[in-house]
Amino acid sequence: xxxxxxxxxxxxxxxxxxxxxxxxxxxxxxxxxxxxxxxxxxxxxxxxxxxxxxxxxxxxxxxxxxxxxxxxxxxxxxxxxxxxxxxxxxxxxxxxxxxxxxxxxxxxxxxxxxxxxxxxxxxxxxxxxxxxxxxxxxxxxxxxxxxxxxxxxxxxxxxxxxxxxxxxxxxxxxxxxxxxxxxxxxxxxxxxxxxxxxxxxxxxxxxxxxxxxxxxxxxxxxxxxxxxxxxxxxxxxxxxxxxxxxxxxxxxxxxxxxxxxxxxxxxxx
Numbered sequence: 159x160x161x162x163x164x165x166x167x168x169x170x171x172x173x174x175x176x177x178x179x180x181x182x183x184x185x186x187x188x189x190x191x192x193x194x195x196x197x198x199x200x201x202x203x204x205x206x207x208x209x210x211x212x213x214x215x216x217x218x219x220x221x222x223x224x225x226x227x228x229x230x231x232x233x234x235x236x237x238x239x240x241x242x243x244x245x246x247x248x249x250x251x252x253x254x255x256x257x258x259x260x261x262x263x264x265x266x267x268x269x270x271x272x273x274x275x276x277x278x279x280x281x282x283x284x285x286x287x288x289x290x291x292x293x294x295x296x297x298x299x300x301x302x303x304x305x306x307x308x309x310x311x312x313x314x315x316x317x318x319x320x321x322x323x324x325x326x327x328x329x330x331x332x333x334x335x336x337x338x339x340x341x342x343x344x345x346x347x348x349x350x351x352x353x354x355x356x357x358x359x360x361x362x363x364x365x366x367x368x369x370x371x372x373x374x375x376x377x378x379x380x381x382x383x384x385x386x387x388x389x390x391x392x393x394x395x396x397x398x399x400x401x402x403x404x405x406x407x408x409x410x411x412x413x414x415x416x417x418x419x420x421x422x423x424x425x426x427x
Contacts, residue, residue, distance in 0.1 A: 159173065159174055159175070160172075160173050160223075161173070161174060162223075162224075163244070163245065163248045165240075165241060165244045166227075166231065168219055168224065168225045168227055168231075169224065169225045170216065170217065170219060170224045170225070170241060170244075170245065171197070171216070171217040171222055171223035171224045172197065172214060172215060172216040172217065172245060173197055173213075173214070173215045173216075174212065174213070174214055174249070175204045175207075175208040175212075175213040175215075176208060176212040176213065177208045177209050178208070178209065178210060178211065178212060184210065184211055184212050185211055185212070185254075185255060185278070185425055186211065186212045186213075186214060186249075186251050186254040186255065187207055187211045187212070187213050187214070187254065187255045187256075187257055188214045188216070188242070188245075188246070188251075188254040188255070188256050188257070189203070189213065189214065189215045189216070189257045189258075189259075189262075190215075190216055190218065190242065190256070190257070190258045190259070190262030190263070190265055190266060191215075191217075191218065191221065191222075191259055191260075191261075191262045192259045192260030192261045192262050192263075192284070192285075192405075193221075193260060193261040193343070193346055193347060193350065194221070194306070194310075194335040194338050194343055195221065195222075195259070195260075195262075195334070195335060196217050196221050196222025196223070196334065197215035197216055197217045197222055198215075198222065198334070199259075199331075199334065199405065199406065200215050200257075200259075200405070202409040202410075203405075203409055203412070203413050203416075206410075206413045206414075206417070207413065207416075207417070211255070211420075214245070214249065214251075214254070216241075216242065216245055218238060218241070218261075218262070218265075219233075219237075219238070219241060220233075220338075220339060220342040220343070220346060221338065226339045226342045227342070229341075229345075233345060233346065233349055234349065235264070235265065235268050235353065236268075236272075238265045238268075239265055239268050239269050239272060239273070242265060242269055243269070243273065243276065246276060252275075252276070253275060253276050253277065253278050253425075254276065254277065254278060255277075255278050255279045255281070255420060255425070256269065256270070256277055256278075256279070256280050256281065257281045257283070257416065258280070258281070258282055258283070258285050259283045259284060259285065259405045260283075260284050260285050260376075260402070261285075261289070261346075261350055262285070263282040263283065263284070263285025264285060264287075264288065264289070264350065264353065266280055266282065266285070267280070267282070267285070267287065267355070267359070267362065268355075270361075270362045270363070270364055270366075271355075271358060271361040271362055274361075274362075274363045274364065277364050278364060278423075278425045279364050279365045279366070279367070279419070279420065279423050279425070280362065280364055280365070280366040280367070281366075281367040281369070281416050281419060281420075282366065282367065282368050282369065282385075283369045283404060283405050283412055284369065284370070284371050284374060284376075284402050284403070284404055284405065285368075286377055286381040286382050286385070287354060287355050287356040287358075287359055287381075287384050287385060288350075288353040288354030288355055288356070289347075289350040289351050289353060289354075289377070290351060290352060290353055290354035291354060291377055291378045291381050292351065292376055292377040292378070292381070293376070293377075294347050294350065294351040294376070295347075295348070295351045297309065297313075297347060298344050298347065298348065300312070300313075301340060301343075301344065302344075305336075305340075306335070306336050306338055306340055306343065307332050307333070307335070307336025307337075308336075310331075310332050310335055310336060311332055314328060314332070315375065315401070316374075316375035316376055316401065316402055317331075317375075317376075317401050317402050317403040317406075318331070318401055318403055318406070318407060319373075319399075319400065319401050319407070322407055327406070327407060331403070331406055356383075356384025356385075356388060357384065357388070358388075359384055359385060359388035359389050359392075360388050360389070360390060362389060362390065362391075363390060363391070364391065365391045365393070365419075365422075365423040366385075366389050366391060366392045366393065367392075367393050367395065367415070367416070367419040368382065368385045368389070368392055368393065368394045368395065369395050369396075369397065369404065369412065369415060370382050370394060370395065370396045370397065371397055371400045371401055371402050371403075371404050372396045372397055372398040372399055372400055373398075373399050373400055373401055374400070374401060374402045375401065375402060376402045382394070393419065395415060397411070
């Protein structure tokens with residue numbers, strides 16, 4: 159079901175899918191999408207999760223059906239983390255399993271470092287420790303020149319493998335991401351492209367799954383190395399030959415690996 163709540167004068171959109179037994183006090187999975195995406199991009203994941211978990215999907219501010227903040231409003235990692243905390247508090251959730259894709263995983267990493275009691279496990283899909291070591295800043299002139307959807311179409315090989323180019327799935331992806339507010343997205347990417355925290359990953363105390371797209375085109379080849387060396391309870395899984403948007407075109411595989419990870423780290427309530 160779709161809901162919204164207000165924070166800092168903004169309406170923030172979220173979905174709750176819960177088909178668990180009412181007496182079971184089922185654990186919560188909180189899902190956060192990547193830059194330019196929205197909560198609906200996780201929709202194919204929900205059926206395989208919502209019988210055993212209460213699944214919460216949030217649209218980050220400025221994304222999906224959440225409102226776009228004014229230029230004068232602060233946009234940084236603390237703001238995005240506090241949005242998640244506010245929704246957890248709104249729902250009465252003390253601690254959650256957190257699933258983050260790309261920039262959503264950036265927020266999850268900082269949530270785990272800053273508020274460890276609120277995170278049971280952390281699952282990161284295509285989410286390195288920051289976007290600074292990437293080509294993200296080169297995207298902005300291309301977005302300005304071609305528009306957001308055409309930029310994404312021009313760089314689809316960064317996100318989808320060749321056999322999916324031009325398919326209905328890829329076209330729907332382009333349509334969804336192409337509808338974003340361009341000034342806000344430019345601001346969002348410009349900020350994220352300054353961030354890197356690989357040397358701080360030891361602060362993450364919870365079990366952490368890192369799923370790496372083996373042929374990812376966003377970021378340097380060694381961008382995930384700090385996660386191999388600095389995470390205390392890290393598990394790294396490489397999808398060999400796959401592009402950045404594994405959450406989109408490999409949803410069933412991602413869910414299967416997530417469920418396997420959660421089964422190894424069960425938590426009640």
